[in-house]
Amino acid sequence: xxxxxxxxxxxxxxxxxxxxxxxxxxxxxxxxxxxxxxxxxxxxxxxxxxxxxxxxxxxxxxxxxxxxxxxxxxxxxxxxxxxxxxxxxxxxxxxxxxxxxxxxxxxxxxxxxxxxxxxxxxxxx
Numbered sequence: 001x002x003x004x005x006x007x008x009x010x011x012x013x014x015x016x017x018x019x020x021x022x023x024x025x026x027x028x029x030x031x032x033x034x035x036x037x038x039x040x041x042x043x044x045x046x047x048x049x050x051x052x053x054x055x056x057x058x059x060x061x062x063x064x065x066x067x068x069x070x071x072x073x074x075x076x077x078x079x080x081x082x083x084x085x086x087x088x089x090x091x092x093x094x095x096x097x098x099x100x101x102x103x104x105x106x107x108x109x110x111x112x113x114x115x116x117x118x119x120x121x122x123x124x125x
Contacts, residue, residue: 002026002114004096009119016086020119022079022096030054030074033099035112036081038092038121045095047107049081059105064090086123093118 008020022034035050049070051058058070067086072079079096097112106112 002029002032002098004098004114004116006094006096006116006119009094009121011122011124012086014086014088014123014125016123017082017084018086018121019080019082020094020121022081022116024077024079024098028074029072029077029079029098031100032114033101033104033106034072034079035059035097035099035104035106036070036079037095037097037109037112038090039095039118040089040092043092045109048094050104050106051079052104053102057104059107061107083121086121088123088125091121091123093120 003025005023012018036048039045049060051070055072069082095118096116098114099112
């Protein structure tokens with residue numbers, strides 16, 4: 001099993017940038033496909049991005065494509081989400097998640113077995 005802890009959230013103005021991080025422990029992180037989800041107040045948790053075990057393949061929600069970049073460093077057991085051109089609609093709690101298997105194009109909550117506790121990102125207008 002793998003344990004996940006997010007960090008790096010905060011308050012940023014619209015148009016700004018922020019990077020959130022996910023630290024993994026337990027099993028080797030490269031055994032898992034990993035991704036990011038977010039949940040805004042009063043809304044359901046939604047998929048943001050995911051990437052393959054080695055990090056070479058990525059998959060994004062249309063709402064963040066071209067603005068966000070997901071990456072991982074398996075040597076450090078870390079995953080990152082670089083967020084640029086942030087909008088107020090990006091305000092949410094951001095969760096990292098991991099799943100067994102090889103397919104990275106999985107966007108349902110039920111596809112992921114391991115979750116962090118979340119980090120708050122607030123974008124002011």
